[in-house]
Amino acid sequence: MSRQPRSTDKTARPSGRSASALAVDDLRRLCAFLYQRTGMIFGESKRYYIERRVADRMAATGARSFPAYFSHVEADAGEVEHLINIFTVNETYFYREEHQLLCLGRSLLPGIVQHKKPGDLVRIWSVPCSTGEEPYSIAIWLLENWPLVDAYNIEIVGSDIDTQVLQDAAVGDYGTRALSRLPPDVVERYFEPTGDGQRRLIEDLxxxxxxxxxxxxxTASVAAQGRFDIVFCRNVLIYFDDASRLLAANNLYDALRPGGYICLxxxxxxxxxxxxxxxxxxxxAIVYQRPGEGA
Structure with missing residues (x-):
């Protein structure tokens, strides 16, 4: 991955707000770029939020102006990834919206497995999954509360557009706030102290x-994940406009098997x-179902 060299001349590089202040046309250009690639809407009302993050990436790449930085973005797919990562929202914790986990065990899975045989594959998708709290919550909940958890081949997939949070999710280290909704005995069974005030999810999980x-x-990115019986897609569509929401909804529809459910x-x-x-x-809970008999 190519990187522009950092300047060692501190007087030549703009700093602070003056370095990152975006002209109106530059702001529009950046927001259009982010929208095209993520579906998320940014604009003048979020200028300060945008400029702070752009300043971080300009400093990281040594860019002395926004046009220079944006030229770097257009030439380097790796920098596109970094730019998208800093604009994603990753607020989450274990057992968030617990009523949907109750619904998963009491209603959704029984509806799905009535069309399957013991040992058949059941696929559950968490998207966006952020740093892993949601898909890991599903795994823990099923182990703790669903009597048939061992009767089927359950595959849980967590996906996100932010590559950094996916790396963090794979490590599985969490602080007190992320674990605060879990019963203490569950924390003790599934999370090991790391010695720095955090806990790491056990390897099996x-x-x-x-x-x-x-x-x-x-569409191609979603299709590559295959089809699922149940999808958790929570608190991301609120960041989209109508056109992006419809595109995402159609992609999610195609990602569901007939009879599959989606939780928003x-x-x-x-x-x-x-x-x-x-x-x-x-x-x-209220959920949404793709019509048709489950497969």
């Missing part, structure tokens, strides 16, 4: 989840995005 890069507005964040509604899904009201 880390190996139970496979992590991949995926972009919800890139509590402020999100698939009914306002696409009519292709059936709304299903279960005891613990």
């Amino acid at each position: 880390r190996e139970s989840v496979r992590f991949t890069r995926a972009n919800l507005v890139d 964040g509590h402020t999100e509604s698939m009914a306002r995005i696409s009519k292709r899904f059936d709304l299903r009201r279960f005891e613990d």
Whole structure:
């Protein structure tokens, strides 16, 4: 991966806000670039947030102006990856929206496995998965609460557009805040102290989840993941505009097997995005289903 050399002349390199202040056209250009590649909407209202992050990448690459930095972005796929990483939102913790985990065990999985035989594959997708708390929560919840967990071949995949969080997820180190919703006995069983105030998920659990890069507005990227019985896609569509939401919804529809379910964040509604899904009201949660008999 090529990198522009860092300048050693501190007087020549702009610093602070003056270095990263973007002209109106430059801001629009960057926001259009991010939108095209992520579906996320940025604009003038988030100028300070944008400029701070651009300043970090300009310093890292030695770029002395935004046009110089953007030329570097256009020429280096690795820098595109870094740029996208710094603009993703990664707020999460274990057992977030626990009612959906209850629904998973009490309603969704029973509906899925009625069309399968013992030993058959059940695929569950967490996208975006951030630093792994959500897919690992699914694995822990099933071990703790679903009596049939050993009767089927369960594959859990966690995907994100941010490559840095995928690396962090594979390591499996978490602090007190990430673990705060877990029962203390669960923390003791599945997380080992690392000596620096954090805990590391035990190896067996880390190996139970496979992590991949995926972009919800890139049809080929989603298709490469295969089809799933259940998808957790929470709190990402709120960052998209209508066109990106519809594209993501269509990609998610195609990623589901007939009869499969998708769980969204509590402020999100698939009914306002696409009519292709059936709304299903279960005891613990409202979810959306791809029509058709499960396979």
